[in-house]
Amino acid sequence: MKYLSALLLINLFFFSSWLNAEGQNIPPARDKYQLLTMPYNQRQLTLYRGQLQAKAGYKFAVRAQSFNADGDLVYLKNNGTGSVYHYYFINLRYGLTNFIEMGAETNFLRRGIREATITVVSTTLTSTDRVTVNKLTESKGHGDIFLYTTVRLPIRYKWFDFGATGGLFLPSAKYEPQKPANTITSASLSSADTYTINLHYNNTNGYGVPVYLVSAVSKCSFRKFSAEAEWAMRTPMKEGKNIRWEETLTEKAFSYYDESYSYLLSNIYTFDVSLHYQATGWFNINLNGSFFRTKGGWTEYWGNKYENPEKRLINLEPGFELQISPSLTIYQVAGFPLSGKNSDAPFYVFTTVSFNMFPFMR
Numbered sequence: 001m002k003y004l005s006a007l008l009l010i011n012l013f014f015f016s017s018w019l020n021a022e023g024q025n026i027p028p029a030r031d032k033y034q035l036l037t038m039p040y041n042q043r044q045l046t047l048y049r050g051q052l053q054a055k056a057g058y059k060f061a062v063r064a065q066s067f068n069a070d071g072d073l074v075y076l077k078n079n080g081t082g083s084v085y086h087y088y089f090i091n092l093r094y095g096l097t098n099f100i101e102m103g104a105e106t107n108f109l110r111r112g113i114r115e116a117t118i119t120v121v122s123t124t125l126t127s128t129d130r131v132t133v134n135k136l137t138e139s140k141g142h143g144d145i146f147l148y149t150t151v152r153l154p155i156r157y158k159w160f161d162f163g164a165t166g167g168l169f170l171p172s173a174k175y176e177p178q179k180p181a182n183t184i185t186s187a188s189l190s191s192a193d194t195y196t197i198n199l200h201y202n203n204t205n206g207y208g209v210p211v212y213l214v215s216a217v218s219k220c221s222f223r224k225f226s227a228e229a230e231w232a233m234r235t236p237m238k239e240g241k242n243i244r245w246e247e248t249l250t251e252k253a254f255s256y257y258d259e260s261y262s263y264l265l266s267n268i269y270t271f272d273v274s275l276h277y278q279a280t281g282w283f284n285i286n287l288n289g290s291f292f293r294t295k296g297g298w299t300e301y302w303g304n305k306y307e308n309p310e311k312r313l314i315n316l317e318p319g320f321e322l323q324i325s326p327s328l329t330i331y332q333v334a335g336f337p338l339s340g341k342n343s344d345a346p347f348y349v350f351t352t353v354s355f356n357m358f359p360f361m362r
Contacts, residue, residue, distance in 0.1 A: 035358070036357075037281065041223075041276065046095060047095030048098055052093070054090070055089075055090065057089045057091075059089075060084065061084065061346035061348035062085075063084065063113070063346045066343065083111065085346060087108075089108075090106060100149070103150070104145060106144070106172075107205075115137075119132045129195070131197065132197070136201070140203075141173060162218045163217050169207055174205070176204065176242055178204070184253070185198075207265060210237040212234065212235050217229065217230040218230075224277060224278040227273070228274045229271075231270070233268065234267065240265070246259055264298050266295060266296050268294050269292075270293075272288055273289045274287065283320065283322055285320050289317070290316075293311065313343045313344075314340060316336045317336070319332055333349075334348070335349075335350070
């Protein structure tokens with residue numbers, strides 16, 4: 001009995017020690033306040049398990065310059081063709097686990113591009129005709145719905161993270177252009193006839209075909225500093241069909257008819273690199289470099305296929321992240337064009353409001 005009692009005491013000692021060690025290995029209960037207020041330099045690339053995020057953003061751009069085919073900067077304000085650009089988007093994401101999330105996004109676009117006014121004067125022995133042509137091309141409407149899934153490394157984030165995204169733009173938005181709204185006015189004087197032709201074209205915002213998106217992103221952090229790099233590519237699933245409006249002018253009135261044509265969207269490549277400084281737990285400052293490029297694709301004109309012109313644009317984007325409350329965060333970035341080719345070069349301000357919550361966590 002003496003030896004049995006001693007053995008029992010020894011077993012109880014080791015059993016209690018094992019329970020204590022196991023208790024120390026049990027992960028602490030998740031604190032949603034801590035997760036919602038996680039600063040950027042300590043935050044993983046995807047949402048946390050059970051986290052729901054809703055984002056809404058607005059981008060205001062001033063199209064005052066562009067880059068031509070030689071990469072030279074053209075100042076549009078000099079010939080009166082400057083314009084503004086309005087872009088809105090909404091995004092909804094949900095964290096299935098700590099390393100898998102799903103999301104959906106769509107947008108709304110509104111912009112108008114006015115070309116330089118052209119005036120032609122024709123003089124005969126008896127009269128002078130003066131014809132002025134104004135051209136405005138508007139793009140307006142909802143964009144396609146984008147569905148995607150993001151996966152990151154299934155490890156706890158400390159200083160390095162990596163994620164990949166795959167998604168599809170569903171052709172849910174209108175993509176065929178609306179009938180033009182051209183007008184013509186005239187005025188007759190004793191020795192001259194004056195005509196003003198206003199060409200007004202209306203485009204939509206959809207791709208017209210399904211478009212794949214794949215991307216990869218990595219992030220490194222050291223104390224209050226972080227660096228993030230992201231590469232993305234969009235490519236069409238197949239060729240598309242659209243219509244092009246043709247017009248004729250007879251007796252001071254326009255008549256229209258549409259013609260069908262084929263097209264293949266260009267591939268779109270983007271690459272972003274950003275440096276972040278976590279000034280405080282609720283304020284993050286960043287400087288981003290953004291590269292945009294299109295390549296490939298073609299458009300049919302009169303039965304012939306013509307390659308789409310390649311576009312490039314590099315922007316410098318300073319910005320910040322400001323957490324107003326545990327659930328509400330504001331992001332803002334300003335874009336400054338540095339170089340490009342066959343592309344508009346607007347200055348823009350992009351503001352995003354993010355609302356976060358854990359709907360199933362008490």
